[in-house]
Amino acid sequence: GSAGAGGGAGGGGGDDTITMGFAQVGAESGWRTANTKSIQEAAEAAGIELKFSDAQQRQENQIKAIRSYVQQKVDVIAFSPVVETGWDPVLLEAKRANIPVILTDRAIDSEDTSLYKTFLGSDFVEEGKKAGKWLVENTTGPQRVVELQGNTGAAPAIDRKKGFEEEIGARDDIEIVASQPGDFTRAGGKQVMEAFLRSTPNIDVVYAHNDDMGLGAIEAIKAAGKVPGKDIKIITVDAVKAGMEALAKGEINFIVECNPLLGEQLMELAEKVVAGEEVPTRVVTEEGTFTSEQAKAALPDRKY
Ligand code: AHR
DSSP, X not given: OTTSGGGXXXXXXXXXXXXXXXXXXXXXXXXXXXXXXXXXXXXXXXXXXXXXXXXXXXXXXXXXXXXXXXXXXXXXXXXXXXXXXXXXXHHHHHHHTTOOEEEESSOOOOXXXXXOSEEEEOOHHHHHHHHHHHHHHHOOSOEEEEEEEOSTTOHHHHHHHHHHHHHHTTOTTEEEEEEEEOTXXXXXXXXXXXXXXXXXXXXXXXXXXXXXHHHHHHHHHHHTTOOBTTTBEEEEEEOOHHHHHHHHHTSSOEEEEOOOOOHHHHHHHHHHHHTTOOOOSEXXXXXXXXXXXXXXXXXXXXXX
């Protein structure tokens, strides 16, 4: 561990405890809160010492946290990058210090794949496709869609947009008439939806890149005297409890699941990486989708 002799990654010495530095995005959504809890609980269960930092959705804070983990000579660094680009310099510092890096939840956009050992998380393009496919198959006639994007430059914002657009391309009468970032927060979703309701006539559908923004949009739709789920259909991604409750009530029409419970798999990967074992370079999480009926059935056992 970090206290071990020599201070090298996965070092020998008398101390077998693995120390992980985790640089979290923030606490922007219900999904993120569940993800953080999963990581903290899994570290504890695995006997891994966790150094945890919350970047409040700012890349510069995440870079500072990673740099400090390098200085502290942790055994492994894991992080969920707030945006895709701009990581090479700090990850190079980790590499030079022989500290392995694991990407969780979100990927980076870098040509140098030697900067990290593996990437554990969802296939966000696939999630966007599931959302688009539902719209194509469950509506008839022209559909004017407004899109609430995640934070600009984030992998899930880029990929969920891409996958959705690919699927709705199958129909000429589905059109995205407005698209703006709501930063994955409830307040952001509400604010952007209020602006859309003022500026964009005849909105049929909201496609929100996460539940929180969809829940914010519901507030804006109600305030405008319309009925969410009926006058305006809503599709979201995540399936956290608050989203599932709105889906069960019929205020959201369809949710694509994104699984935040990555903790256990992350700790297993960390143990292997620190031991110098081979790990797959990509580990994809398994996920489904929920209709209103399925949400009602799933809610009693929903953990987050
Ligand atoms: O990266 C995963 C996304 O980040 C979740 O879908 C969203 O809720 C979170 O903020």
